[in-house]
Amino acid sequence: MNRKGMTLIELLVALTISGILVAGVYRTFVSQQHTYTVQEQVVDMQQNVRLAINRMTRELRMAGYGRMDAAFFGADGVHGIYKHVVNPGGDGKSVTVVGGYQAPTTLSANALAGSNTIQVSDATPLDIGSKQYISVNGLESHRIKKITGNQIELFSNLTTDHLAGEPVFLIMAITYSIGAFEGKSALLRDDNLGLGPQPVAENIESLRFRYVMNTGETLDVVPAVRFDDIRMIEVNIVARTDRTDPELAKVGDGFRRRTLTSNIQLRNLLFL
DSSP states (O other), X not given: OXXXXXXXXXXXXXXXXXXXXXXXXXXXXXXXXXXXXXXXXXXXXXXXXXXXXXXXXXXXXXXXXXXXXXXXXXXXXXXXXXXXXXXXXTTSSOEEEEEEEEEEEEBSSOBXXXXXXXXXXXXXXXXXXXXXEEEETTTEEEEEEEEETTEEEXXXXXXXXXXXXXXXXXXXXXXXXXXXXXXXXXXXXXXXXXXXXXXXXXXXXXXXXXXXXXXXXXXXXXXXXXXXXXXXXXXXXXXXXXXOOHHHHTTSSSOOEEEEEEEEEOTTTTTO
């Protein structure tokens, strides 16, 4: 009776071929997994930096909303610090802008020019201690002296008549800067209402502001006497991935980076 079987040599050949195939499949899997991980980090980084600069753009663009003049800022400035709509940091890595950014309430009664009191539907969102500044319908801005119920007493008189239902905006001084947060470099935002700088985006490696003046020139450092001449802010922001790419680590520090530049027109200041 003729019986056929597999010789040892045939078995070894089969195992060798199988090993080569498995190794090839594994290498392909590892390569695809690495590509997926890298792309996922790049996408997260791009979304991170775009969300950050979009928010920054919206708020910087609104700087000066509310018709704030020299009388509004006074000798001491908003919060006793900020005396202009745009207040560049001396290091080029921060900027503070002042404007009406929220409309948490409305007038509940007509308010006439010459009066220093207004009645609102709900004064609770405006009752935030000593840092109280408002704009009535975006037409004029004042500092709050006292809140009694829903009646607001101002330090200065209204300059125009206002009708019930008009919005009352909360004026804030918003600071954007770069700094450390939980061990990572981050874009920080501070509304100067007491909470301190809060993170907008992590893994922001660099932040630079440049300023376009009403004369058309661009300055990295703006003298204090020319703060009111700023008409556009150029923002340059560099973000990096959260983790390193082993392939890039062979020739550098391993981080992938993206640079984004945005020119933000201060539309409330363009015609000054």
